Amino acid sequence: MASIVPPTASPGSGVLVTQHGAFVIRSDLGYFLQTTDFSSGQDLKIQPLHPACRGKDHYVGDPSGPAIYLLHGDSFCQVPDLTSEPPTDAFPLHPSCRGADHYAFCEGHFFIFFLSRGVVLCVADLATGALVKEIHLEPTLLNGLYYYGADSAHLACFRMDEEQRLCGTRFAATAGSKEESFAIHPDVVSFLPGGLSITHGAAFGQWQCLKLLSNGTDMPMPSSNEISRMVGYAKLELGLKAHVDPSVNPESLAMSLLQHHFALPTIYGGLGLQTEQEEWEDAVEEEEPLRVILQPRQKLYWWHYCLGLGKTPVLYCRSLKITRNPSPPTNIPLPRAAV
Helix, strand or coil: CCCCCCCCCCCCEEEEEECCEEEEEECCCCEEEEECCCCCCCCCEEEECCHHHCCCCEEEECCCCCCEEEEECCEEEEECCCCCCCCCCCEECCHHHCCCCEEEEECCEEEEEECCCCEEEEECCCCCCCEEEEEECCHHHCCCCEEEECCCCEEEEEEECCCCCEEEEEEECCCCCCEEEEECCHHHHHHCCCHHHHHCCCEEEEEEEEEEEECCCCCCEEEEEEEEEEEEECCCCCCCCCEECCCCCHHHHHHHHHHHHHCCCHHHCCCCECCCCCCCCECEEEEEEEEEEECCCCEEEEEEEEEEECCEEEEEEEEEEEECCCCCCCCCCCCECCC
């Protein structure tokens, strides 16, 4: 079963909440999604991420204010929004605040998650590391994918449930507190790395048989045919009902989402394949001339390669293959994605 990609495997991705709403950051795409909250999916917007805000290790929002903190390496800075250029001067992280799995802001304090130890440090300032308290997480809260401050009194995380659905869990910033589950809107899920495998099904790549030529006689037989096949992008409806910034081309955004998804490892519902070099223009039907001499009792199978999500074809590749048996080819005609 496919899963959402955690930030450790998708650098520059993150989720956060500020007084202006809930955000999903995708540095690999160069965009971020903003919505009223993760459950309702209301007032969805997709905007360009400022180039200088891309590729950060962690993104932390203040649920009670507008501040967003960008953590990278051993330093951090603050920006008013994700479309603004960060300041040139960054503050050093205190040694006790470095190397954590996740960071969040709640109750006027920073919460620093060390999941392998099951410990959360609550500090007043990332630069001084002044310890307010140390919290031991309940075992059920150790399998989160993204952690963030949900409001002025609660932390939250995204995680996969037993049925491989993405859900949210809200919990108070004190040990032993009650957990509260909440649904995540499908449009939010789709925008997360690997989310298309949850909302549309895992990616597939397969050879499809276009035509069978057969000579049932004992004599060679010339054959002249036209093979009809699709080439290009079939424009899958991703269902993202969002207001897209005028500077963003919706079709380019959709293609970028799909290309990045196909490049993901299979554990996240991808294929681990590069597809940028393929024809991403609107899919059209093309005629291929076919002239062969079939030998006695010979059968020839003509195949083309396509990619899709779930059971829906999305990208028809140019690769053609001929075999003499009904089994599809075993080779993959696309290059592997960089790890």
